[in-house]
Amino acid sequence: xxxxxxxxxxxxxxxxxxxxxxxxxxxxxxxxxxxxxxxxxxxxxxxxxxxxxxxxxxxxxxxxxxxxxxxxxxxxxxxxxxxxxxxxxxxxxxxxxxxxxxxxxxxxxxxxxxxxxxxxxxxxxxxxxxxxxxxxxxxxxxxxxxxxxxxxxxxxxxxxxxxxxxxxxxxxxxxxxxxxxxxxxxxxxxxxxxxxxxxxxxxxxxxxxxxxxxxxxxxxxxxxxxxxxxxxxxxxxxxxxxxxxxxxxxxxxxxxxxxxxxxxxxxxxxxxxxxxxxxxxxxxxxxxxxxxxxxxxxxxxxxxxxxxxxxxxxxxxxxxxxxxxxxxxxxxxxxxxxxxxxxxxxxxxxxxxxxxxx
Numbered sequence: 001x002x003x004x005x006x007x008x009x010x011x012x013x014x015x016x017x018x019x020x021x022x023x024x025x026x027x028x029x030x031x032x033x034x035x036x037x038x039x040x041x042x043x044x045x046x047x048x049x050x051x052x053x054x055x056x057x058x059x060x061x062x063x064x065x066x067x068x069x070x071x072x073x074x075x076x077x078x079x080x081x082x083x084x085x086x087x088x089x090x091x092x093x094x095x096x097x098x099x100x101x102x103x104x105x106x107x108x109x110x111x112x113x114x115x116x117x118x119x120x121x122x123x124x125x126x127x128x129x130x131x132x133x134x135x136x137x138x139x140x141x142x143x144x145x146x147x148x149x150x151x152x153x154x155x156x157x158x159x160x161x162x163x164x165x166x167x168x169x170x171x172x173x174x175x176x177x178x179x180x181x182x183x184x185x186x187x188x189x190x191x192x193x194x195x196x197x198x199x200x201x202x203x204x205x206x207x208x209x210x211x212x213x214x215x216x217x218x219x220x221x222x223x224x225x226x227x228x229x230x231x232x233x234x235x236x237x238x239x240x241x242x243x244x245x246x247x248x249x250x251x252x253x254x255x256x257x258x259x260x261x262x263x264x265x266x267x268x269x270x271x272x273x274x275x276x277x278x279x280x281x282x283x284x285x286x287x288x289x290x291x292x293x294x295x296x297x298x299x300x301x302x303x304x305x306x307x308x309x310x311x312x313x314x315x316x317x318x319x320x321x322x323x324x325x326x327x328x329x330x331x332x333x334x335x336x337x338x339x340x341x342x343x344x345x346x347x348x349x350x351x352x353x354x355x356x357x358x
Contacts, residue, residue, distance in 0.1 A: 002019045002269075003018040004016065004210075009127065011144075014148055018201070018208075019150070020153055021154055022152035023115075023150070024048070027260050030088075033047055033086050034077050035051070035087075036086070036096060036097045038054070038055065039055060041088050041089065051276075055093060057093060061092055064132065064133045066098065066102060070100055071136060081105040081106070084110065085109070086112075087111070091119055094114065094119060096131075097112065099142055101144055102144030108239075110144075110147060111149070114149070115205070117159060117163060117166070120167065121171075122211060124149045124151065125215060129144065134241070137307075137314055142271060146171055152197065152212075162289055165198070166253075168253075168285055169249045170252060171204075176205060176278050176330070177227045177330050180273065182206070183274055186206055186207070189203050191290070191316075194286070196206065211228070226313075227314060227316065231258070233311050234259060234308065235251035235253075235254065235255030236307070239328075242298075245295045250286070250289065254286065257282055258349055259321075259322060259324065260278075260324060261349075263323040270326040271325065273329065286356060292356065305342065305345060318337060319334070
C-alpha cells in the first residue's frame with residue numbers, strides 16, 4: 001500500500017513516499033541531475049539512460065579521504081550549485097551523498113532512494129551524514145535534509161537475509177524506543193528475515209512514522225533522539241573490532257544485547273517491562289545468521305573497549321550509553337571513566353559475545 005507523509009524539521013521539511021516501482025519511475029528525473037549509486041545498481045541505472053558515480057558500499061567509500069574523489073567526479077560531470085543530487089543505495093551511499101550535498105558549493109539539494117531495508121526503515125529520514133576519518137568511525141558529519149525520500153519496496157528483493165535482519169534490528173530499536181504500544185504493534189507483524197517485500201512494507205511504514213516523531217521533536221540529537229543510539233556505541237566498536245565483517249545493522253543488534261547486559265550489571269537484575277521481549281526478538285533475528293558465531297568468537301573484547309572509548313558521544317569525564325532502567329525504559333546514562341565502568345562494560349561485552357558464539 002502506498003504511503004506518503006512529510007517530515008517537518010527545523011532545517012527543512014521534506015516528503016517521504018513509499019510506492020512500488022518508485023525506482024524505475026524516478027529514472028527520467030535522475031537524468032537531469034547527478035547520481036551517486038551503489039555499484040550494484042550502476043548497470044541497472046545505465047540501462048535506463050542514467051549515468052552514475054558508482055561506489056563500492058564499504059567503509060572505505062565513506063572515508064574523508066574518498067570524499068574528494070566523489071566531489072571531483074561531480075565537478076567533472078558539470079554539477080553546479082543548482083544541480084540536484086540523487087543517491088541510490090544503502091546507508092553508506094546515503095552517508096556519502098548527504099555529506100557531499102551539504103558541502104558541495106556550500107550545499108545543493110538531494111533526493112534519496114534507499115535500496116536496503118535498513119535504509120528504508122531508519123536512516124533514510126533524519127538528514128544525518130556520518131563519515132570516517134582514519135580509524136575513527138563516524139567522527140565527521142553534517143545535518144542536511146533531503147528534498148525527498150523515495151522508497152521502493154520492490155528493491156528489497158535484491159537484498160540478502162542478513163541485510164533484512166540488519167534492517168529489522170534497527171526497526172525493532174526504533175519501535176521499542178518509541179514506546180510499549182508501538183513495539184507491541186511491531187511484534188504483531190511477526191518480523192523475521194524470511195518475510196517477502198510486501199510483508200515487510202508494513203514494518204517500514206511503522207518504523208518510519210515512529211522515527212519521524214524523534215526527528216521532529218529533537219532534530220539535532222539533544223534529548224529524545226539520543227535514545228535512538230541504543231546499541232550503537234557498542235555496535236560501532238564491534239564493527240571495527242571485527243574488521244568490518246559485521247555489517248552495521250547486525251552489529252547494532254549485538255550492541256542492543258550488550259546494552260541489556262550492561263543494564264543487568266548496573267541494576268544487579270534484569271530490566272522489566274518489554275525488555276525481555278526485545279532481547280528474545282533480537283536473539284531470534286541474530287540466530288538466523290549461521291556465520292555470526294564464528295565472527296563474534298574471533299573478536300577481542302579489549303579491542304572492542306578501546307574502540308568504544310573513542311565514540312563521539314562520550315564526554316571528557318564520562319562515557320555515555322543508552323541502557324535500560326528497572327522498568328525496561330531506555331535512558332541515556334553517564335558513567336565515570338574509571339576501572340569500575342571498564343569492568344562492567346567489558347563484562348557486558350564478554351557475556352554477550354559468549355552467549356552468541358555458542
